[in-house]
Amino acid sequence: MTRDLHTSSATKAPGTTGAPAARSTGWRRLTMVAAIAGPGLVAANAGNDAAGIATYASAGSQFAYGTLFFMVLVTVALVMVQEMAVRLGAYTGKGLGALIREQFSLRLTALAVFCLLLANTGLVVSEFAGIGAAFELLGVPKWAVIPPAAILLWALVLFGSYHWAERIFLIMSLAFFAYPVAMILGHPDWAAVGRHLVVPHVEPSKDFILLAVALIGTTVSPYMQFYAAAGVVDRGAKPADYPLIRADAVLGAVFACVISLTIIIATAAAIGGTGPLNSAAQAAEALKPVAGQNAELLFALGLIGASALAGAVVPLSASYAIGEAVGAERSVSRSFRDAPLFLGLFTAQIVLGATLAMTPIDVIRLLIGTQVLQGLISPVVLVYLLVLTNRRTVLGPAANGPRYRIAATAVVVGVATMSTILLGQTVLGWFGLG
Amino acid sequence: MAAHTLLMSTGARLRDRRVRLERRATASKAVRGSLVSLAGLVGGPVTNQAGEEVGRLVDVVARLYGAESYPPVTGLILRIGRRRTFLAADAIGKVHAGHVRLRAARVDLRDFSRRPGEALLARDVLDHQLVDVDGVQVTRAADLYLAPLVDRVVLVGVDVSLPTLLRRLGPRRWQARPTPERVLDWQAVAPFAEEATEGPPEVRLRASRTALHRLRPADLADILEDLGRAERQQLLGWLEPEQAADALEEMEPAELEALLREAQPEHAARLVDEMEPDEAADALRDLTPEERESLLTRMPDDRSAELRRLLAHREGTAGGAMTTLLIIVHRDATVAEVRARLAEQAEHRTEIDAVAVVDDEGRLLCDMALFDLAVAEDAAPVADLVAWRAQFGPPVTVRADTPLSEAADQLVAARASSLLVVDDTDRPLGRILADDLLDALLPERGRVHFRRFLQ
Numbered sequence: 001m002t003r004d005l006h007t008s009s010a011t012k013a014p015g016t017t018g019a020p021a022a023r024s025t026g027w028r029r030l031t032m033v034a035a036i037a038g039p040g041l042v043a044a045n046a047g048n049d050a051a052g053i054a055t056y057a058s059a060g061s062q063f064a065y066g067t068l069f070f071m072v073l074v075t076v077a078l079v080m081v082q083e084m085a086v087r088l089g090a091y092t093g094k095g096l097g098a099l100i101r102e103q104f105s106l107r108l109t110a111l112a113v114f115c116l117l118l119a120n121t122g123l124v125v126s127e128f129a130g131i132g133a134a135f136e137l138l139g140v141p142k143w144a145v146i147p148p149a150a151i152l153l154w155a156l157v158l159f160g161s162y163h164w165a166e167r168i169f170l171i172m173s174l175a176f177f178a179y180p181v182a183m184i185l186g187h188p189d190w191a192a193v194g195r196h197l198v199v200p201h202v203e204p205s206k207d208f209i210l211l212a213v214a215l216i217g218t219t220v221s222p223y224m225q226f227y228a229a230a231g232v233v234d235r236g237a238k239p240a241d242y243p244l245i246r247a248d249a250v251l252g253a254v255f256a257c258v259i260s261l262t263i264i265i266a267t268a269a270a271i272g273g274t275g276p277l278n279s280a281a282q283a284a285e286a287l288k289p290v291a292g293q294n295a296e297l298l299f300a301l302g303l304i305g306a307s308a309l310a311g312a313v314v315p316l317s318a319s320y321a322i323g324e325a326v327g328a329e330r331s332v333s334r335s336f337r338d339a340p341l342f343l344g345l346f347t348a349q350i351v352l353g354a355t356l357a358m359t360p361i362d363v364i365r366l367l368i369g370t371q372v373l374q375g376l377i378s379p380v381v382l383v384y385l386l387v388l389t390n391r392r393t394v395l396g397p398a399a400n401g402p403r404y405r406i407a408a409t410a411v412v413v414g415v416a417t418m419s420t421i422l423l424g425q426t427v428l429g430w431f432g433l434g
Numbered sequence: 435m436a437a438h439t440l441l442m443s444t445g446a447r448l449r450d451r452r453v454r455l456e457r458r459a460t461a462s463k464a465v466r467g468s469l470v471s472l473a474g475l476v477g478g479p480v481t482n483q484a485g486e487e488v489g490r491l492v493d494v495v496a497r498l499y500g501a502e503s504y505p506p507v508t509g510l511i512l513r514i515g516r517r518r519t520f521l522a523a524d525a526i527g528k529v530h531a532g533h534v535r536l537r538a539a540r541v542d543l544r545d546f547s548r549r550p551g552e553a554l555l556a557r558d559v560l561d562h563q564l565v566d567v568d569g570v571q572v573t574r575a576a577d578l579y580l581a582p583l584v585d586r587v588v589l590v591g592v593d594v595s596l597p598t599l600l601r602r603l604g605p606r607r608w609q610a611r612p613t614p615e616r617v618l619d620w621q622a623v624a625p626f627a628e629e630a631t632e633g634p635p636e637v638r639l640r641a642s643r644t645a646l647h648r649l650r651p652a653d654l655a656d657i658l659e660d661l662g663r664a665e666r667q668q669l670l671g672w673l674e675p676e677q678a679a680d681a682l683e684e685m686e687p688a689e690l691e692a693l694l695r696e697a698q699p700e701h702a703a704r705l706v707d708e709m710e711p712d713e714a715a716d717a718l719r720d721l722t723p724e725e726r727e728s729l730l731t732r733m734p735d736d737r738s739a740e741l742r743r744l745l746a747h748r749e750g751t752a753g754g755a756m757t758t759l760l761i762i763v764h765r766d767a768t769v770a771e772v773r774a775r776l777a778e779q780a781e782h783r784t785e786i787d788a789v790a791v792v793d794d795e796g797r798l799l800c801d802m803a804l805f806d807l808a809v810a811e812d813a814a815p816v817a818d819l820v821a822w823r824a825q826f827g828p829p830v831t832v833r834a835d836t837p838l839s840e841a842a843d844q845l846v847a848a849r850a851s852s853l854l855v856v857d858d859t860d861r862p863l864g865r866i867l868a869d870d871l872l873d874a875l876l877p878e879r880g881r882v883h884f885r886r887f888l889q
Contacts, residue, residue, distance in 0.1 A: 092662075092663070092664075093662055093663020093664065093666075093696065094662045094663065098563075098662060101561050101574065102561055102562055106473075106561065106599065106602050106603060107603055109561075110603055233663075234692070235692065236688075236689075236691060236692020236693065236695045236696055237695075238695060238696050326574070326596065326599065327563070327572075327573045327574025327575075327576070327594065328573070341596075
């Protein structure tokens with residue numbers, strides 16, 4: 001709605017000389033970025049939701065600065081993966097769901113759809129668990145909050161008044177921008193931070209692997225690739241806009257990861273080395289340098305905002321991708337009444353998510369568990385992404401070159417290796433061999 | 435409560451839809467028995483006359499864009515050992531569910547090269563988007579059905595149902611069994627295979643293309659919004675520019691913006707040129723200045739000058755929402771002459787609901803409703819009607835910079851269906867129609883767009 005504020009004045013700019021004109025073109029390019037860009041940024045930052053915060057805080061409390069180098073690797077992976085997703089969107093004009101259906105056999109499509117649905121339902125569980133945890137910080141039991149929250153979110157999205165709610169949630173989630181400040185005020189050991197950022201550090205313990213997979217899962221969530229591609233397609237971006245879109249995706253990914261790093265460092269400075277995180281209240285400790293006594297309130301606000309924000313986007317993006325793959329394109333852009341499949345999927349995810357979030361399991365374990373699930377599914381979705389971006393029949397000249405192909409394959413293999421090790425350890429653990 | 439009614443109405447709609455679909459389906463037993471599922475054929479054995487396996491079927495080639503109403507199968511692509519080869523259709527003996535039997539023991543194999551109008555059914559059509567013209571929706575082909583006739587095999591229908599997808603996920607035994615629950619007649623779909631633009635031009639007016647022309651602009655707009663980028667541009671290419679422009683006028687502004695952005699500039703300029711001036715100006719307003727210029731420079735000069743004038747008005751004012759299509763008559767004209775003028779403008783009938791009558795200076799005297807003209811005598815001079823209308827007071831007009839909300843109040847007070855927009859000297863500039871006012875003032879209702887989460 002803010003579109004012609006600058007454009008109409010730009011056409012009537014009287015007697016501009018060369019230099020300002022050039023500058024105004026630069027400015028216009030910027031507004032163009034704002035018009036087309038955004039999906040990458042939003043998608044990557046939706047990763048800093050309830051489960052994300054829990055995972056990062058847990059990494060900080062359990063291993064202090066130990067996971068920083070691993071996070072740098074994850075950042076590289078996220079940048080590459082998001083770039084591939086938006087490239088597919090910009091060059092084909094189709095969402096990932098549609099591309100997978102057209103390029104793979106039906107069984108493989110079904111596998112991809114199933115994985116996405118599984119991962120997303122796990123995420124929805126974590127969003128509702130996050131809302132529950134936030135209200136428990138404020139002294140309201142979760143069984144009293146989660147059902148109304150689920151119904152409210154469902155109704156808001158369905159009856160089209162989500163628009164305003166979204167802004168409120170967005171403002172609430174800005175509370176997490178207190179983390180960078182908290183990091184600086186918390187006086188972390190900067191030398192150790194610097195060392196851990198560049199020196200590889202991996203612990204062979206099961207806990208570390210588990211957390212590493214959760215970090216992958218929460219950062220490189222399967223739904224994000226679908227979401228970023230859909231966003232690019234929806235904006236009608238052309239191959240010509242690709243440089244802007246790539247910049248947006250890369251910056252978005254880097255920005256999201258920088259925030260993640262500050263959460264880890266701030267938590268490590270506050271409660272590092274105290275062992276596993278055991279409550280949301282403990283995670284809120286990290287914000288003490290900023291908010292003092294109100295740290296828990298601030299943390300709860302951010303948690304509610306971020307969870308509600310993702311709680312709508314996540315089930316929608318899965319329904320969108322599946323609708324595309326099945327061929328019910330109608331459901332994506334039409335009213336919900338025309339779209340039983342879309343409506344059904346969306347409702348089912350919310351109901352299932354809210355129900356599972358009510359289980360009396362420890363919230364932090366539940367949150368990290370959902371992220372581990374994401375981390376296990378992530379490599380499957382990445383393989384699809386990699387195969388699609390390698391195909392010249394799909395992307396033509398924009399397909400991965402030989403060097404990029406090697407790098408991207410290395411990323412996917414790396415992620416898959418971590419997941420496989422974790423799976424192996426878990427299975428061995430069942431037989432008492434872990 | 436609202437949710438309850440929503441679910442109820444969804445149920446009712448689904449029931450209606452099922453009834454409609456059952457009527458549409460080719461549900462007769464005889465047809466079902468003779469249909470062969472393409473998904474079941476692909477990967478199945480191809481045997482020679484003696485029943486020995488020659489190879490496995492990879493794909494079926496059909497002439498999709500030919501003169502025939504049902505595309506004939508022109509050949510098969512087989513995998514024999516590790517080689518892929520082409521087999522012309524005249525070697526096909528019998529097509530059963532799940533396997534193909536050839537006419538002779540010896541087969542004449544060639545390398546496949548695509549001829550104009552041909553498409554690979556499994557690769558280009560199955561699982562791809564198509565437009566269901568009767569159901570007015572975009573869907574994906576879950577299966578294709580072939581019918582073996584006496585001397586050839588033709589493609590007769592497309593299956594778009596969810597159960598069929600599930601059938602294809604199952605074991606091979608299920609795959610060959612046709613399940614024509616929701617089969618669309620091939621005549622009623624518009625497929626998008628890669629070869630769509632090739633072939634002789636007269637061929638491109640296939641039955642389904644003409645079926646596309648049956649769609650109302652609003653339905654076409656819905657379909658355009660649902661299609662992928664390449665398919666969308668292809669569909670636009672098939673339509674007459676006038677018809678395409680009518681559909682574009684009905685599209686969501688954001689979708690239209692995306693569509694114009696991704697089209698070839700020449701094509702986009704032609705489409706915008708065909709749109710009604712007020713809608714065209716709205717569409718151009720959404721683009722960046724560079725994009726706007728690139729389209730305007732590709733239009734005829736008079737047209738681009740007119741659009742530039744309209745673009746100078748701000749959105750949300752009467753000038754920004756008006757159409758410049760006016761019928762202006764001098765008061766000395768007779769009613770018959772005015773009728774003749776109207777007859778010339780028949781294609782713009784939706785934009786004209788009154789005629790502006792002016793004096794020698796070109797100043798507005800009266801905004802004459804079509805009803806008044808319809809009941810007047812042919813020979814009567816318009817001046818008489820003007821004099822008669824004068825008793826009801828001066829014509830209600832707005833200025834180009836009047837806010838739309840105020841224009842709406844004026845319209846309600848005047849009990850008219852449109853208002854003239856005039857300049858400072860009372861000369862008519864354009865007309866603002868009730869539906870444009872509604873468009874501008876009504877918020878979007880009850881449509882959920884994924885895009886909303888990205889804005």
